Amino acid sequence: MPDLIAADNLSYTYPDGSPALREVTFSVAPGEHLALLGPNGAGKSTLLLALAGLIRPEGKLLLDGEPLAHDRLGTRGRVGLLFEDPDDQLFMPTVLDDVLFGPRNQGLAYDDAHARATSALEAVGAADLADRSPHHLSLGQKRRVAIAGALAMRPQVLLLDEPLNGLDPRGRGMLLRLLGGLDQTLVIATHDLDLARRMCTMALILNEGKVATHGPTEALLSDESLLRTNALLDQ
Ligand SMILES: Nc1ncnc2c1ncn2[C@@H]1O[C@H](COP(=O)(O)OP(=O)(O)OP(=O)(O)O)[C@@H](O)[C@H]1O
Numbered sequence: 001m002p003d004l005i006a007a008d009n010l011s012y013t014y015p016d017g018s019p020a021l022r023e024v025t026f027s028v029a030p031g032e033h034l035a036l037l038g039p040n041g042a043g044k045s046t047l048l049l050a051l052a053g054l055i056r057p058e059g060k061l062l063l064d065g066e067p068l069a070h071d072r073l074g075t076r077g078r079v080g081l082l083f084e085d086p087d088d089q090l091f092m093p094t095v096l097d098d099v100l101f102g103p104r105n106q107g108l109a110y111d112d113a114h115a116r117a118t119s120a121l122e123a124v125g126a127a128d129l130a131d132r133s134p135h136h137l138s139l140g141q142k143r144r145v146a147i148a149g150a151l152a153m154r155p156q157v158l159l160l161d162e163p164l165n166g167l168d169p170r171g172r173g174m175l176l177r178l179l180g181g182l183d184q185t186l187v188i189a190t191h192d193l194d195l196a197r198r199m200c201t202m203a204l205i206l207n208e209g210k211v212a213t214h215g216p217t218e219a220l221l222s223d224e225s226l227l228r229t230n231a232l233l234d235q
């Protein structure tokens with residue numbers, strides 16, 4: 001099967017001169033769940049921004065064989081991104097409006113978009129927050145709403161940046177079960193090796209913007225010296 005994501009030699013330096021990605025090459029098969037691992041500052045979030053079409057790295061990036069479109073809506077909804085910081089994602093006056101925004105922008109009629117938004121909020125256990133202002137929620141509540149917003153677009157590829165941060169154990173269990181049931185392609189940036197093990201058959205370790213290793217999660221995570229070198233184990 002052809003690759004769904006093909007990244008060839010991606011490099012990116014932020015406008016202030018900080019290098020973030022250096023010649024990153026990898027691919028993701030349709031339906032694959034890929035864990036993106038590596039130390040703080042390795043370039044994981046930057047790579048997700050590139051895959052979502054929100055920054056434009058040097059190199060070649062293909063989605064389903066086509067060059068990735070660059071637009072604020074994450075390539076017209078084919079790619080959905082859960083930002084590392086939910087405050088970067090939530091901007092509408094109410095939670096429901098926020099979750100409706102994506103599907104409405106994909107051109108769905110209000111009733112259809114509303115049905116999707118409601119079921120996404122239910123799936124993350126946040127249906128009771130629908131009328132609240134996103135900015136007055138707790139961190140875990142914000143993250144649930146941001147996840148609902150990404151799910152409501154039903155993107156072909158779902159990019160998740162530290163999805164479990166701030167969730168209570170029940171929220172964590174809910175999200176793990178939810179993600180486990182998705183047949184979409186997932187790329188999950190995380191420091192949570194349990195999440196990587198449970199959700200992702202493949203893993204890519206970034207270090208200083210470069211690919212350190214790419215392979216089956218089980219094999220990578222059982223290599224203690226590899227984990228130590230990449231700050232995935234203490235000492
Ligand atoms: N907006 C920005 N402007 C300038 N430099 C940035 C910006 N965002 C990130 N960087 C730099 O780019 C590099 C990669 O950062 P990135 O946020 O992608 O790392 P990360 O792997 O997601 O780290 P973490 O595990 O802490 O989330 C770091 O050196 C960081 O300081």
Ligand SMILES: [Mg+2]
Pocket residue numbers: 044045046084161189
């Ligand atoms: Mg990050």
